[in-house]
Amino acid sequence: NAGVTQTPKFQVLKTGQSMTLQCAQDMNHEYMSWYRQDPGMGLRLIHYSVGAGITDQGEVPNGYNVSRSTTEDFPLRLLSAAPSQTSVYFCASRLSGSRSYNEQFFGPGTRLTVL
Amino acid sequence: AQRVTQPEKLLSVFKGAPVELKCNYSYSGSPELFWYVQYSRQRLQLLLRHISRESIKGFTADLNKGETSFHLKKPFAQEEDSAMYYCALMNNNDMRFGAGTRLTVKP
Numbered sequence: 182n183a184g185v186t187q188t189p190k191f192q193v194l195k196t197g198q199s200m201t202l203q204c205a206q207d208m209n210h211e212y213m214s215w216y217r218q219d220p221g222m223g224l225r226l227i228h229y230s231v232g233a234g235i236t237d238q239g240e241v242p243n244g245y246n247v248s249r250s251t252t253e254d255f256p257l258r259l260l261s262a263a264p265s266q267t268s269v270y271f272c273a274s275r276l277s278g279s280r281s282y283n284e285q286f287f288g289p290g291t292r293l294t295v296l
Numbered sequence: 297a298q299r300v301t302q303p304e305k306l307l308s309v310f311k312g313a314p315v316e317l318k319c320n321y322s323y324s325g326s327p328e329l330f331w332y333v334q335y336s337r338q339r340l341q342l343l344l345r346h347i348s349r350e351s352i353k354g355f356t357a358d359l360n361k362g363e364t365s366f367h368l369k370k371p372f373a374q375e376e377d378s379a380m381y382y383c384a385l386m387n388n389n390d391m392r393f394g395a396g397t398r399l400t401v402k403p
Contacts, residue, residue: 214389214391223393224384226391226392273340288339290339
């Protein structure tokens with residue numbers, strides 16, 4: 182099992198550009214989520230999904246879109262990048278949305294810089 | 297709204313000394329609390345969760361509802377414990393993390 186994979190590892194964008202951060206998992210997990218990690222602020226939940234076709238907002242959803250067309254993939258889209266979106270982005274997955282004590286597995290992260 | 301506070305950004309101890317990483321939370325219901333750890337150049341990973349009442353790598357954490365705390369403790373710190381530690385609270389599908397504490401264990 183590859184676990185949770187993310188691409189790219191690094192990305193530099195100019196303000197106003199769009200891009201998609203990819204996330205995939207091969208553990209057949211129903212729940213997937215995206216976080217951003219900023220110095221002094223820990224990880225903050227952007228969006229999450231409890232299954233294919235179902236997504237919901239987290240703590241900081243503005244400026245980001247998600248979709249979940251398959252169990253395996255959960256891409257994060259930045260429609261018009263802003264310098265405030267410079268961060269490290271982590272994708273995570275776990276077994277079930279209803280049993281929250283299940284362990285979350287994290288991807289390696291994507292370091293995004295917006296100039 | 298739920299909130300997790302880790303008051304110490306940095307914590308430094310000597311090898312063999314006890315260590316306690318503090319975590320306080322605000323939440324009106326019954327919390328589900330976790331400690332996650334990120335070692336250098338590794339992914340964030342679960343260390344322990346309060347519901348399991350387990351000890352992992354010598355670490356324990358007790359939920360104190362009266363003080364709304366979930367402090368992480370280890371009686372004898374090791375150099376390999378040096379890492380970033382995050383306390384987290386889960387409410388349904390919304391997980392909130394604290395800002396993290398960087399623990400350094402000196403030889």
